[in-house]
Amino acid sequence: MKKLLKIDYSKLKPMDVFFSHSKKPSGALIRLAQTLSFRAVSDEALPNHTGIVTESHGQLFATEMGPKGIAENSLEKYTTTKNQIIRVFRWVGFSKKTVSEYGLKELSRLRRKQLDYDWFGAALSSPLGKALFGWFAKNDKNSDFCSENVFSILRKCGYLSFPLFWEKEPPSPLQMFYWLSRSPDFEEVHDAVTKQGQHSV
Numbered sequence: 001m002k003k004l005l006k007i008d009y010s011k012l013k014p015m016d017v018f019f020s021h022s023k024k025p026s027g028a029l030i031r032l033a034q035t036l037s038f039r040a041v042s043d044e045a046l047p048n049h050t051g052i053v054t055e056s057h058g059q060l061f062a063t064e065m066g067p068k069g070i071a072e073n074s075l076e077k078y079t080t081t082k083n084q085i086i087r088v089f090r091w092v093g094f095s096k097k098t099v100s101e102y103g104l105k106e107l108s109r110l111r112r113k114q115l116d117y118d119w120f121g122a123a124l125s126s127p128l129g130k131a132l133f134g135w136f137a138k139n140d141k142n143s144d145f146c147s148e149n150v151f152s153i154l155r156k157c158g159y160l161s162f163p164l165f166w167e168k169e170p171p172s173p174l175q176m177f178y179w180l181s182r183s184p185d186f187e188e189v190h191d192a193v194t195k196q197g198q199h200s201v
Contacts, residue, residue, distance in 0.1 A: 003077040004195060011192040014055040015100045016090050018075075018151055019047035019060065022083045033126035034174040035078075049084060050066050054107055063107050065149040067199045070107075070115045079193070088189040089180040093158055103157045110149075118143040125172035141171060147176040161185065169195050 021027065021044055030048035031040040040046050051064030054072060061072045080084040094100040100135035120137040123129030144152060148170035151162060162171075164177065171179070180186045 003076075003079050004081045004200070005084055005193050006195070007075055007079060007085070007193055008191060009060055011189055012053050012075075012088065012187075013090065013094070013100075014060070015094045015103045016053040016088050016189055016192075017058065017154075017176075017180060017186075018051055018053060018085050018088045019173065020049045020051075020084060021045075021086050022077050024082060027083075030126070030173070032127035033123075034172050036127055042085075045086065047173050047177050050150050050176055052103075052106055052107065052150060052153060053088075056078055065115070065144050065146045067117050069117055069146070070149065071111050072111065075189055085193045087177070088192045089161055089182065089186045091154060091157075091186055093185070094111075096171070099157050101152055106153060106156055109143075109193055115149075116140075116143040118145045118148060121145050122147055123171060125170060125175070137143055139168075145170070146169050147173045150176060159185065185197055 027048040028041045030044070031046055032038065034040070034048075035046070042078045049064070051062045053075070054061050054063040056072060062075045063070065063072045063110060073176065075085070077083060077087070094103070119138040120133060121143070123133050124137060124139060125145065125147065151166060151170055154164065161183070
């Protein structure tokens with residue numbers, strides 16, 4: 001698949017939170033479910049997925065919850081015309097090395113545990129999912145979906161300013177995206193991803 005974006009790995013750090021936009025039907029459906037707006041389906045500024053940048057053997061990867069569970073994948077998968085990283089944020093608390101190292105160890109522990117994907121939890125994080133499944137489905141406390149995993153890791157690392165009700169109703173990728181983009185505790189990592197042919201400033 002043709003690459004559209006270029007990642008500047010020098011601007012990324014372990015435990016950065018990334019958000020991505022997929023043009024695949026599943027990505028479009030997630031955005032529709034999150035917003036109940038058909039305009040959101042094609043809005044390239046809105047995410048349908050989130051994950052955390054991790055480091056292994058000196059290389060940076062994307063650790064994320066997907067349909068097959070939690071996994072460490074290449075960040076290059078998010079540089080194509082169909083699947084793109086759109087924003088990256090960094091919690092100021094991770095400036096302390098001990099805190100970021102704890103986060104990386106926790107993610108490693110979850111990979112060893114082979115944490116499963118929470119399908120109903122992912123559905124219930126959206127208004128459409130609640131309308132369709134809320135009368136019988138429940139969030140599985142023994143598994144995660146993508147933004148639930150990011151929420152859980154940040155809380156365990158010491159960020160406690162999230163809405164309290166997220167503990168029972170974990171956020172969708174879009175809710176997490178809006179929270180991080182507006183919080184003074186998170187800095188946007190600019191120019192970590194640029195279009196091919198462009199240069200980072």
